[in-house]
Amino acid sequence: xxxxxxxxxxxxxxxxxxxxxxxxxxxxxxxxxxxxxxxxxxxxxxxxxxxxxxxxxxxxxxxxxxxxxxxxxxxxxxxxxxxxxxxxxxxxxxxxxxxxxxxxxxxxxxxxxxx
Amino acid sequence: xxxxxxxxxxxxxxxxxxxxxxxxxxxxxxxxxxxxxxxxxxxxxxxxxxxxxxxxxxxxxxxxxxxxxxxxxxxxxxxxxxxxxxxxxxxxxxxxxxxxxxxxxxxxxxxxxxxxxxxxxxxxxxxxxxxxxxxxxxxxxxxxxxxxxxxxxxxxxxxxxxxxxxxxxxxxxxxxxxxxxxxxxxxx
Numbered sequence: 001x002x003x004x005x006x007x008x009x010x011x012x013x014x015x016x017x018x019x020x021x022x023x024x025x026x027x028x029x030x031x032x033x034x035x036x037x038x039x040x041x042x043x044x045x046x047x048x049x050x051x052x053x054x055x056x057x058x059x060x061x062x063x064x065x066x067x068x069x070x071x072x073x074x075x076x077x078x079x080x081x082x083x084x085x086x087x088x089x090x091x092x093x094x095x096x097x098x099x100x101x102x103x104x105x106x107x108x109x110x111x112x113x114x115x
Numbered sequence: 116x117x118x119x120x121x122x123x124x125x126x127x128x129x130x131x132x133x134x135x136x137x138x139x140x141x142x143x144x145x146x147x148x149x150x151x152x153x154x155x156x157x158x159x160x161x162x163x164x165x166x167x168x169x170x171x172x173x174x175x176x177x178x179x180x181x182x183x184x185x186x187x188x189x190x191x192x193x194x195x196x197x198x199x200x201x202x203x204x205x206x207x208x209x210x211x212x213x214x215x216x217x218x219x220x221x222x223x224x225x226x227x228x229x230x231x232x233x234x235x236x237x238x239x240x241x242x243x244x245x246x247x248x249x250x251x252x253x254x255x256x257x258x259x260x261x262x263x264x265x266x267x268x269x270x271x272x273x274x275x276x277x278x279x280x281x282x283x284x285x286x287x288x289x290x291x292x293x294x295x296x297x298x299x300x301x302x303x
Contacts, residue, residue, distance in 0.1 A: 067169055
């Protein structure tokens with residue numbers, strides 16, 4: 001499969017400042033897409049590429065927001081609660097609220113069983 | 116009782132959660148409800164992306180990484196579903212990048228659209244047959260900037276192809292070169 005040359009990654013990295021074209025495996029993305037919805041039909045070969053980039057941007061946003069919270073707490077280790085707070089305080093991440101509260105709940109129940 | 120293999124090409128999954136029968140990963144009908152473990156993104160790659168975003172001395176807790184990965188998968192699910200809706204509304208059968216971009220817009224991720232679209236365009240350029248030889252003259256459809264960028268890209272790819280061997284000398288001269296850039300002399 002033809003891969004973009006090393007340097008062309010730098011050329012394209014000028015937009016987002018990141019090196020490397022597609023870091024996320026397209027096959028995996030396609031798999032997730034198919035599982036997300038039984039109704040999903042065919043997917044063009046290019047759609048996972050668009051997803052890959054969108055995911056990178058998403059990860060960037062959530063990581064940086066979580067990191068801001070870490071900094072506010074004067075810490076240097078980004079922890080799960082920072083991620084959860086980032087999700088809760090960002091409107092467009094509403095769809096994740098259940099996900100982060102689920103993981104918080106499962107942690108709680110683990111703690112109570114230990115007690 | 117025979118298990119029907121999934122219609123798509125069976126893939127060998129590296130996650131131990133999958134049940135293997137005859138080397139075929141079973142679709143998770145038997146792992147009902149475990150949506151977050153079904154298909155996930157490779158941890159090492161994700162860790163790399165996350166760390167690239169942060170200053171070098173920052174540490175990321177393991178559970179925080181896991182949570183970000185889960186969020187990313189959920190993000191893909193969400194955009195997929197919405198893309199599917201967009202695709203349906205347009206009465207198309209195949210989800211195309213345009214549908215995904217519209218979905219991003221609709222769900223409030225409009226800020227991503229520009230960058231995502233740019234990356235997509237870049238990809239299209241890179242996967243078009245790049246052995247365009249001797250076509251630098253009369254490129255009336257390209258602006259000078261585009262032609263220059265295209266030239267730089269091709270030189271870069273030529274360099275990359277020669278990576279490990281002799282490097283191609285820099286040729287800023289935009290005049291037509293002929294089929295190949297001149298090879299470094301290997302005459303004895």
